[in-house]
Amino acid sequence: MNRNELEQYLDKLLTPAIIKDYAPNGLQIQGKEEITKIVTGVTASQALINKAIDEKADAILVHHGYFWKNESYVIRGMKHKRIKALLDNDISLFAYHLPLDIHPTLGNNAQLAKLLNIDITGPLELGNKLSVAIQGELTEESSSDVFAQKISEKLNRTCLHIAPPSNKPIKTVAWCTGGGQDYIELAAEQGIDAFISGEASEKTTHIAHEMDIHFFAAGHHATERYGVKALGEYLAKEKNIDVVFVDIDNPV
Structure with a gap:
């Protein structure tokens, strides 16, 4: 090509x-x-x-x-x-970068939803079709422990879970792969049960506790493996070109 x-x-x-x-x-x-x-x-x-x-x-x-x-x-x-x-x-x-995060089928956010069986319902930034963060729902309500275990197993990475005092069950979820932890406040303002990202900041703990929202951080690299992998597989299929995905391990 x-x-x-x-x-x-x-x-x-x-x-x-x-x-x-x-x-x-x-x-x-x-x-x-x-x-x-x-x-x-x-x-x-x-x-x-x-x-x-x-x-x-x-x-x-x-x-x-x-x-x-x-x-x-x-x-x-x-x-x-x-x-x-x-x-x-x-x-x-x-x-x-961001174009791969937001692509509706091949993007990092879309691929993470597919991996975790989350049904996408729309952008987290309401009215913004290019929102880097999106939201959705689980097929069935889940306890936070079960959901944390699922994230860790699917991404092959022990995720950080910060639970609010209520430790409420999880049905609605918002997420932004990579370094998207600052979207947690917007998710909490919309009454969403949990927010997933790759990284955490010091303030994230306080927001989760004070705004009654679960927070899960599963690694910047781990949450963003799947977009470029899907893109490569798509290229290989559509353009009949040899594509090799290489996962260079990164604990962050």
Whole structure:
């Protein structure tokens, strides 16, 4: 597949132009023109780049790429080593951040809902079709202990559970994968029973306790494995291209 053709296909599928982001979406580092093999992963770390070189991949497709807002423009140290490895091996780097979070079927939020059997009911930011956080319902009401165990088992990661004093049963859920913990207050204001994210902040505990909402943090990496994996599988099927998903373990 031609590199430019792949970028155009991904841009049409994920529509990055419609959402303001913290980093450029699409082709971030240009490699060879023809792409026959792609390695997908959550973050464009050195370990993922090394794996792509071992796999003789022509491109890497990730959720977390480079050139973030407020990041230094200087290319030295770790950043130099990563970019040099990509350029030396003529490997393209494609990255899609928020567009991959919010995609209605392939996105991180949609894939997490599928994994946990949550029926999506709409955006958490009411009226905003591009809301990065969404909400839904469980098929059956669940105790917090059972739900915490389910999250831990499905994501293969012991989740942090902060229960409110009521320890109420859970039927309605809101979530935002990755570093979306600050949406918990909005969820609580709407009377939602539980909020799921990847990370927790010091203030999250107080919000959960004082606003009567369960909070679950299951890891930034663990909650965002599934979007880029689904995207790669979709590409392999639709474009008949060799795609390998590589999960570089990350406890955070």
